[in-house]
Amino acid sequence: ILNVEQSPQSLHVQEGDSTNFTCSFPSSNFYALHWYRWETAKSPEALFVMTLNGDEKKKGRISATLNTKEGYSYLYIKGSQPEDSATYLCARGGNKLTFGTGTQLKVEL
Amino acid sequence: DAGVIQSPRHEVTEMGQEVTLRCKPISGHDYLFWYRQTMMRGLELLIYFNNNVPIDDSGMPEDRFSAKMPNASFSTLKIQPSEPRDSAVYFCASSSDRAYEQYFGPGTRLTVT
Numbered sequence: 049i050l051n052v053e054q055s056p057q058s059l060h061v062q063e064g065d066s067t068n069f070t071c072s073f074p075s076s077n078f079y080a081l082h083w084y085r086w087e088t089a090k091s092p093e094a095l096f097v098m099t100l101n102g103d104e105k106k107k108g109r110i111s112a113t114l115n116t117k118e119g120y121s122y123l124y125i126k127g128s129q130p131e132d133s134a135t136y137l138c139a140r141g142g143n144k145l146t147f148g149t150g151t152q153l154k155v156e157l
Numbered sequence: 158d159a160g161v162i163q164s165p166r167h168e169v170t171e172m173g174q175e176v177t178l179r180c181k182p183i184s185g186h187d188y189l190f191w192y193r194q195t196m197m198r199g200l201e202l203l204i205y206f207n208n209n210v211p212i213d214d215s216g217m218p219e220d221r222f223s224a225k226m227p228n229a230s231f232s233t234l235k236i237q238p239s240e241p242r243d244s245a246v247y248f249c250a251s252s253s254d255r256a257y258e259q260y261f262g263p264g265t266r267l268t269v270t
Binding site: 144 | 261
């Protein structure tokens with residue numbers, strides 16, 4: 049992995065479904081992995097910053113895990129709600145961030 | 158705190174004109190970042206400052222772009238002369254040296270015709 053890659057590119061789920069998406073990144077010279085939530089017509093909002101292999105972070109119905117050895121992070125949303133609809137970005141780095149292209153989530157009623 | 162403040166929110170200008178974007182970071186934050194967001198390239202870092210000093214400007218596309226931070230509460234990103242391919246949303250963000258979370262401003266949507 050040379051760049052930060054996210055999958056899937058987009059996702060449509062029904063209200064109440066649980067979902068997850070993946071961020072893959074170069075595992076060498078790892079510093080930190082960030083998750084941001086970006087709603088349409090707004091600006092990115094920080095969700096989590098993780099630095100240690102095996103880190104797990106949780107904020108309400110959203111949680112994330114980190115594997116620095118194999119270079120991936122998962123973001124989970126439990127019981128999706130329409131207000132969760134947004135683009136979820138991951139980024140690798142401390143201060144100098146390299147962003148993935150995001151996973152666009154649409155939660156339908 | 159009001160968060161990161163950017164102005165203007167929208168800018169429409171003609172090719173060849175000078176454009177200046179402004180940013181006020183969150184008070185007490187030591188880091189300031191300028192990003193550009195386009196459909197083709199996503200969100201990319203242009204330059205960042207620490208304690209008003211430019212640390213990494215490797216993302217600045219060319220000499221037409223310049224950024225300054227004369228004090229801890231103000232930064233500018235200037236494009237001179239502007240070109241249609243500079244059309245994008247430009248975000249400013251700031252963070253403290255105690256945490257890596259970056260707080261983004263609302264962005265400036267630039268259109269160069």
